[in-house]
Amino acid sequence: MSILKRAVQNATRARFFSASAASRKDLVQDxxxxxxxxxxxxxxxxxxxxGVVKNFSGPSVPKPPxxxxxxxxxxxxxxxxxPAIASADVAAPTSAEGVSGADAFLEFMEQDLPKEEAHH
Known part of the structure; x- marks a missing residue:
């Protein structure tokens, strides 16, 4: 029976030891x-x-036309x-950079693309 008593006492001591370790307070947190x-x-x-915040002043009221x-x-x-009309004598340019006027630009855009030459 004495062996059983020692085992029970050791088990309770271990339990107290682990309980006291968990209840220790964190010194840094304290x-x-x-x-x-x-x-x-x-x-x-x-x-x-x-001096940091500026006073608010609303925009001035616009004058009616x-x-x-x-x-x-x-x-x-x-x-x-x-009305001023752009000259219609604009030659068809080869690139869009030289196009001036809306009508000339539209004519340039409607042109067929040049066919690529086959390389032999």
Whole structure:
């Protein structure tokens, strides 16, 4: 029976030993929590934002467009003017870089591609 008692006592000692090892506290964590609880931030001045933050000012209100005083005369002058037309005597360029004007560009784009010569 004494052997059984020793085995039980050894088992309980081992259990106490492992329980005490798990309940040990972490010294670094304790030190961190102590410093964290003792930390008092410096009070911030009420005017700390002065000089850092700019005052907001909304954009100025745009002025409404005004009609010309003699609208009829300006419209008749516009109707009488001839629009500027690009010259139609543009030679067909070989590349798109030399194309000027929308009509010349469209004509260039509609041209057939040159056939490649077969290499013998």
């Amino acid at each position: 030190l961190y929590l102590k410093e964290l609880k003792g930390f008092k931030p410096a009070p911030v001045a009420k005017d700390a934002h002065v 005004t009609l010309p005083s003699d609208l009829a005369a300006e419209l008749s002058a516009y109707d009488a003017s001839e």
